[in-house]
Amino acid sequence: MTLDAVSGRDMSAFLRPLDHGRRGLDLLVTGARCAGCISKIERELSAMPGVEAARLNLSTGRLAVTLAGREAQAGRVVAAVERLGYGVTPFDPAAGRKQVDREGRRLLIALGVAGFGAMNAMMFSVPLWAGLFGQELGPATRSLMMWLSAIVGAPCALFAGMTFFQSAWRSLKAGRANMDVPISIGVILTLVISFIESFLGGRDAYFDAAVSLLFLLLIGRYLDHVLRARARGAAGDLLALQARAAQRLNADGQEATIPVSDIVPGDLLRVRPGERIPVDAVVMEGRSTLDASLLTGESAPQALVEGDLCRAGAVNLTGLLTLRAEARSEDSALAAIARLVEAGTQSRSAYVRWADKAAAIYVPVVHSLAAATFLGGLAFGLGPREALIRAAALLIITCPCALGLAVPAVLVAASGRLFRNGVLVKSGAALERLAQVDHVVFDKTGVLTEGRPGLVGGHAMLAQAAPLARASSHPLAKALARAAGPGVIAASAVETAGQGVSGLVDGRPARLGRATFVGAPEADHAETELWFGFDDGPKTRFVFSDVIRPDAAATVAALKAMGLPVEMLSGDREGPVRRIAAEAGIDQFRAGQTPQDKAAVIDRLKAEGRRVLMVGDGLNDAAALARAHAAIAPGTALEASQNAADLVLTGEALFPVVDAVRTARSARGRVRENFGFAAVYNLFAAPAAMLGLVNPFIAAIAMSVSSLMVTLNALRLWMRR
Amino acid sequence: MNIIVLLAPISLALGIAAVAAFLWSLKAGQYEDMRGAAERVLMDDADDAPPPPRA
Numbered sequence: 001m002t003l004d005a006v007s008g009r010d011m012s013a014f015l016r017p018l019d020h021g022r023r024g025l026d027l028l029v030t031g032a033r034c035a036g037c038i039s040k041i042e043r044e045l046s047a048m049p050g051v052e053a054a055r056l057n058l059s060t061g062r063l064a065v066t067l068a069g070r071e072a073q074a075g076r077v078v079a080a081v082e083r084l085g086y087g088v089t090p091f092d093p094a095a096g097r098k099q100v101d102r103e104g105r106r107l108l109i110a111l112g113v114a115g116f117g118a119m120n121a122m123m124f125s126v127p128l129w130a131g132l133f134g135q136e137l138g139p140a141t142r143s144l145m146m147w148l149s150a151i152v153g154a155p156c157a158l159f160a161g162m163t164f165f166q167s168a169w170r171s172l173k174a175g176r177a178n179m180d181v182p183i184s185i186g187v188i189l190t191l192v193i194s195f196i197e198s199f200l201g202g203r204d205a206y207f208d209a210a211v212s213l214l215f216l217l218l219i220g221r222y223l224d225h226v227l228r229a230r231a232r233g234a235a236g237d238l239l240a241l242q243a244r245a246a247q248r249l250n251a252d253g254q255e256a257t258i259p260v261s262d263i264v265p266g267d268l269l270r271v272r273p274g275e276r277i278p279v280d281a282v283v284m285e286g287r288s289t290l291d292a293s294l295l296t297g298e299s300a301p302q303a304l305v306e307g308d309l310c311r312a313g314a315v316n317l318t319g320l321l322t323l324r325a326e327a328r329s330e331d332s333a334l335a336a337i338a339r340l341v342e343a344g345t346q347s348r349s350a351y352v353r354w355a356d357k358a359a360a361i362y363v364p365v366v367h368s369l370a371a372a373t374f375l376g377g378l379a380f381g382l383g384p385r386e387a388l389i390r391a392a393a394l395l396i397i398t399c400p401c402a403l404g405l406a407v408p409a410v411l412v413a414a415s416g417r418l419f420r421n422g423v424l425v426k427s428g429a430a431l432e433r434l435a436q437v438d439h440v441v442f443d444k445t446g447v448l449t450e451g452r453p454g455l456v457g458g459h460a461m462l463a464q465a466a467p468l469a470r471a472s473s474h475p476l477a478k479a480l481a482r483a484a485g486p487g488v489i490a491a492s493a494v495e496t497a498g499q500g501v502s503g504l505v506d507g508r509p510a511r512l513g514r515a516t517f518v519g520a521p522e523a524d525h526a527e528t529e530l531w532f533g534f535d536d537g538p539k540t541r542f543v544f545s546d547v548i549r550p551d552a553a554a555t556v557a558a559l560k561a562m563g564l565p566v567e568m569l570s571g572d573r574e575g576p577v578r579r580i581a582a583e584a585g586i587d588q589f590r591a592g593q594t595p596q597d598k599a600a601v602i603d604r605l606k607a608e609g610r611r612v613l614m615v616g617d618g619l620n621d622a623a624a625l626a627r628a629h630a631a632i633a634p635g636t637a638l639e640a641s642q643n644a645a646d647l648v649l650t651g652e653a654l655f656p657v658v659d660a661v662r663t664a665r666s667a668r669g670r671v672r673e674n675f676g677f678a679a680v681y682n683l684f685a686a687p688a689a690m691l692g693l694v695n696p697f698i699a700a701i702a703m704s705v706s707s708l709m710v711t712l713n714a715l716r717l718w719m720r721r
Numbered sequence: 722m723n724i725i726v727l728l729a730p731i732s733l734a735l736g737i738a739a740v741a742a743f744l745w746s747l748k749a750g751q752y753e754d755m756r757g758a759a760e761r762v763l764m765d766d767a768d769d770a771p772p773p774p775r776a
Contacts, residue, residue: 058757
């Protein structure tokens with residue numbers, strides 16, 4: 001695609017109206033890494049006429065541009081960023097409008113208030129604790145300190161605890177008891193008792209304990225939220241990178257860029273080489289080959305002529321196509337698979353998460369212990385006041401600070417570590433399920449193989465053809481340029497859409513492209529090919545085919561070494577499947593599998609009691625991905641497959657699959673240690689509280705130390721290389 | 722002992738000021754782009770102001 005074509009594109013569909021007649025444009029920029037990138041992009045855009053402001057968010061990769069005046073052309077902004085060498089995709093205004101993270105902000109505010117409350121209430125508690133060591137306070141000062149602690153602690157606890165109270169209330173209304181129920185009861189009971197004690201001039205008040213308990217729990221809650229928000233945001237960005245925009249040919253012959261969802265049947269669409277077919281459509285003009293490997297698993301490209309139907313999701317490989325849309329995007333072939341996915345995902349929701357398993361044991365045990373403490377205290381003649389204080393002390397000191405932090409801290413550390421290694425974890429439950437996997441199933445095309453053409457024949461003239469290949473954005477030319485490595489670009493290169501590139505190589509005119517364009521005899525070859533020749537010289541043929549990923553064999557070997565049987569299911573023909581299986585070192589494979597066959601294989605393995613990890617990218621894998629116990633998709637996978645998968649690989653390599661399984665297993669180990677630690681802690685804390693040995697000072701120390709231990713243990717996962 | 726009557730409100734006021742500062746920075750969008758902020762400090766003509774929060 002030439003730059004002129006880009007700047008001529010009409011981007012008005014992606015503009016968002018702002019006040020005073022200004023308009024906003026949201027772009028997703030890839031490749032920006034440092035301060036240099038920020039200033040280069042922002043300075044270049046700010047200097048353009050009509051651009052009022054440009055601000056790049058480096059964390060999310062989103063570039064917000066404010067345009068003013070008529071002369072401002074959004075297409076020129078996009079072209080300018082592309083010219084600087086960054087990948088850029090416009091956001092659909094509906095999807096791009098930044099979702100303000102309300103939940104996260106609410107948790108942060110609660111965390112801030114709880115932090116303030118914990119520190120300041122504790123400040124007034126220190127004199128009370130000091131009184132424990134013999135230097136008795138006067139009753140008036142003691143009472144003053146208690147009330148000061150109450151004035152700070154109680155409102156903060158009520159405000160910061162709202163998240164837990166609401167969740168507990170919702171869960172009680174639904175007839176269940178989640179972890180928030182004992183937390184809420186513990187906090188409210190503690191506040192009430194502390195008020196009574198302060199009023200009666202009693203010995204202990206637990207205001208600081210109630211707030212610091214909430215503070216520690218909110219840290220866990222916030223970590224959990226950050227994990228989910230980060231995964232959601234990154235997954236959205238990956239999808240935005242795929243073809244969500246299409247080029248529509250208007251009646252006047254002008255091309256306009258529109259969101260895929262705006263296409264109606266009958267629209268004429270222009271699809272360039274390397275672009276994805278946006279909806280099911282019929283070819284009106286142009287000849288090309290189509291890579292439908294994501295849809296069917298077949299690696300050989302299909303030839304396409306006028307009148308042929310092409311399915312949404314396939315990639316146009318060679319020629320410029322004009323298509324007539326046959327369906328809306330939501331009615332296209334993709335949608336049918338999406339329904340299969342939904343059915344499969346529901347079967348997975350039966351999974352019970354670690355934290356909920358722990359809560360199922362913890363909640364009834366602690367509540368009956370607290371009730372037993374109160375009743376037992378009455379029976380042994382302690383009196384209702386002392387019995388109630390002991391019951392509340394039990395609830396507070398056994399309250400699951402450690403439990404509430406144990407799982408989120410480990411999962412955040414594990415997913416942060418995986419994110420650095422090129423794996424995006426979509427949910428914490430995904431890591432938990434991944435740890436249990438005992439069988440691995442791979443798809444072939446796009447997973448074990450690169451899923452894009454690689455040069456396999458015709459290396460002789462590579463060095464001469466490479467300068468022309470580097471000047472083109474065509475997928476085959478890119479494959480050629482990759483094979484040749486970096487180098488010079490041909491002078492005065494001109495790309496003819498759907499035909500090839502011509503230009504000067506070593507000062508001689510040369511052409512790279514279709515046989516007819518280069519001037520070679522046209523013959524019907526089964527392979528994907530590209531011709532090259534100097535205008536006055538002999539012509540060479542380059543042959544391409546799907547090649548195995550460089551780290552596929554190492555990945556399979558590592559998984560086998562971990563004791564996981566590896567199997568391959570492919571929709572492709574027997575020949576290529578057998579070849580790739582041999583190269584990757586997989587003994588068990590099936591060829592010619594339909595999407596239903598793949599899902600059936602997963603179901604059969606499940607019936608045998610195996611927990612299957614499915615790694616796949618295509619639409620033909622989506623149903624199998626959704627059914628498997630855990631699922632991984634490469635970042636190049638289609639939207640439906642990424643939705644069905646738990647983890648998405650963000651880089652080119654396949655080996656992160658092994659890292660993911662290893663990290664998930666060690667995360668499970670850390671969680672077990674944390675649970676074990678919490679159990680031991682409660683084994684000592686609970687009897688101490690029942691015997692009345694716990695005072696506010698001991699409660700404060702015990703809670704902080706146990707939470708710190710659990711967090712440090714989780715961080716071991718983050719530190720380890 | 723009377724000093725407590727003076728010191729306790731002062732300490733509370735300081736604490737409340739810290740919470741207010743935190744809430745303000747949150748609202749002003751200072752936590753929207755942590756990586757960008759770390760890099761922008763290296764730019765010569767850095768514009769420190771975060772973007773206006775959008776509803």
